Amino acid sequence: MTRAYTEARDACFEELFEIASHDKDVILLTADTGAFAFQRFRAELPDQFFNVGIAEQNAMTVAAGLALSGKRVFVFGISNFVTLRCFEQIKLDICCMDLPVTIIGMGTGYVYPKDGPTHHMTDILSLVRTLPGLTVWSPSDYSIIAAAIRSAYRADGPTYLYMDKGPFDATYSPDADFSDGLAVLRSGRDVTLVATGVMVAQAMRVATRLTERGIDAGVIDLYRIKPLNVPLLERALAGSRRVVTVEENSVIGGLGSLVCETVAEAGLPASVKRLGIQDTYRCDISDREGMRALDGLDLEGIERTVCRWMDDDTGYRTAPQPLRSVGSRRPQRRRQTSEVTR
């Protein structure tokens, strides 16, 4: 019987512990991160849990070697470090050899809003979706995290679990079937918000606020980025004239790009606005909603974008709010691509 969880780490690691306690070939590696969550592994499965140190490239090649020896390997770390630092190892040693290795990237988007660009996960989705053969989960809910772990364990090839710590709105039943890869959480005739991960709850709140303004907004939760369920996404978007994508990720290459590709290739009549992190490094220090506000990803910002779009298109009279100021906002250091000379 599937369990109901109320914490992201519990959903991930208790589910994994349950699997590992029945299969000694399941190995969990950490690159010196998340020790507290692993106390039970360390105490009860000491031959299946290992801290391999702050060496992510080696963690990935070792995971590949273990998988080649017959193990099913899970590697945990902060998303940036277990993705960017070792991207080539993931690409060649894990994905290209189609090995049963699961990378659990902890944290998405601005999960560490006060830690600066080194800890902003602004491009993970854009990058990992380029890797052939990799299944990419971007859960919006505890039940999906647990299901992703179970799915990864059963998979013959590699999996990437891009996991936020939450809190999430528990949307799904613990024993729901997530094989579709996406879900229409609510339908709306005026605009459809497509979101992923922790931004699904944000989109749902915006949809509620829009309803109060007389705008009927739908929400699609795209919780599996790859393989994308193209036919289902096409069907879900078929009735929409306006689509707004919402992600705590670069507007380049992530959810917004994915939706644009789908709409364009299917010849759907929808117009798409991409809300995401602009092509810049954010050096600001703020809380998470404050960081989102820099790119109009906060509740007011998303609402404002939709309202203005509706105004432009239909003459709706709404009352857009001014951009909320961020108290500790520093002057932005914008590095445009054209200035990069390397």
Added chain:
Amino acid sequence: MIHERESLMDTERYEALSKRTRLRALEMALQAGAGHLGGSFSCADILVALYYGGLLRHDPADPTWTDRDRLILSKGHANNTLYVILADRGYFPPEELDRFCRPGSFLGNHCDKMVPGVETISGSLGHGLGTAAGLAWGARLSGRDYRVFCILGDGESQEGSIWEAAMFAHQRRLGNLVGILDRNRLGSEDFTEDTAGLDPVEDKWAAFGWDVRSINGHDFHDIFAALGDVCSRDRQRPLMIVANTVKGRGMPVLENTPRAHHTLPKGEQIEMARRVLV
């Protein structure tokens, strides 16, 4: 299963096999107009010892045999001599060598796992030792007694990931892991000591907790003396064989030159190389 121990003094036979292997690799590369003969020739004698000298426990009829020793050619560009040897040992038909780098062939210019007898993809440097360490660790965790050999380039050893793997292998006491450093002193375009010097490389490996043996990588006495006992010893530390070699060994015109990395002999150089290798 091939696990016979050859006479340690049967060096003439191995030298003849090495010449034959290099000559076939030369012809294969010339035919394809592609290859990395320099690095393939510097590790050729080590490969001959491993595959013909009974050092490597393997079975060409069953390339995925669970208890086979694993060989990771981390310097995956040096696959020319490896492919010749794998074909000769029966992993795939020798005629495939004539299709090296041709459309439709499974033999490309870098190692790929789809080639029978090849354990991992390699070609981007710095990956193989970590994978080898993972395999060796997996053997330990599963109670299996196979060994893992990993042939590294010295230019490759300028990659930081090699040293991450070095620390890890020592930490896990991977005595079933044997590294062989093809110390030809050349990278892709320059001498290692002129770019990011490795010397004293033996001291570096020893400082990382490995047992180290330094040999002449073209001398079969040395090779067997260094590798002959790894099958029987109950090691608690990984072993690094620093094999001092010459890039392009066997092609005098390219020996120990930066051009040896992926330049093929041309014109009269071809006949010169053939004469040396016959």
